[in-house]
Amino acid sequence: MALTTHTTPSGFVLPSIHAAKPFFTQQPNPATQKTVTENWTRLILSYARHKKLFNLRVEDATDDKSEWDEVLRNPRIQRRLRPSHLAAILSSMVAANQAMYEPPNQTSSVLLFWRSPEEWAQVLYDWANSTGHLNTIMTFYEIVEPPVPSPLEGLPLPILRKAIAVLTKSARAQIIAVADGEGVRFLPGVPGR
Structure with a gap:
């Protein structure tokens, strides 16, 4: 079989290397x-961004009903990524700060950083600024479950916390204790940051 790109049912274009046994x-x-591993990492992060997926589990490699099946398996060449191989790729991604184990203290499930925490911090700050939320306190829930569509919709809380930590270090946010849990106040940015 020739090494060619292939478009999945979801519209994602698999690179030609995906056709190599x-x-x-x-x-x-x-x-x-x-x-x-570098090629798998690029493929996984690109696909996650395309589908807005945040979680990848080692068992997704063997689950035909997984959201990841069209990437982790190639029926045209009768190949599937083995769980041990996926675990090694995920370990490499965690070491390169492209993913984090979630929940912590295990090595079979990760949250993917298809945007880095710094990029999420900028998306978060731009969103807060454009929606008029500077100098107001918002709960984490209000940010990830907004009443209107938002680029932050469905963002896992561990990634949100990392983004807020970036903003806190640059004096553009402040963590606030609120009755419903955690909240954040977005502060006007300091010029040049």
Whole structure:
């Protein structure tokens, strides 16, 4: 089979390497495996951004009903990414700060950073500014479950906390204790930050 791109039912274009059988196998040569892992990482993060997915679990590699099936499996070449290979890729992504284990203290489920915490911080701050929420206190729930569509809708709380931490360090946000849990006040930005 020729190595060509393929468009999935969801409209995502799989790169031509996805049609290569060795891509789905852990390689014994460390340099080759490093390249395979880098390609898988780009593919996973691109697909997550395309579908707005945040979670990836090792067991998704064997679940035909998983949201990840069209990426982790290629029926045209009869290949599927093995769970042990996916676990190694996720470990590499965590080490490179492109994902984080969630919940903590386990290694089979991650939250993906298809935007870095710094990028989410800018999205969050721009959203707060454009919606008139500077100098107001908002709960985390109001941010991730807004009444109108928002780029932050469905954002997992651990990623939101990382974004707020970035804003706090640059004096553009302040964590506030509120009756319903956690909240944040967005502060007018300091010029040049």
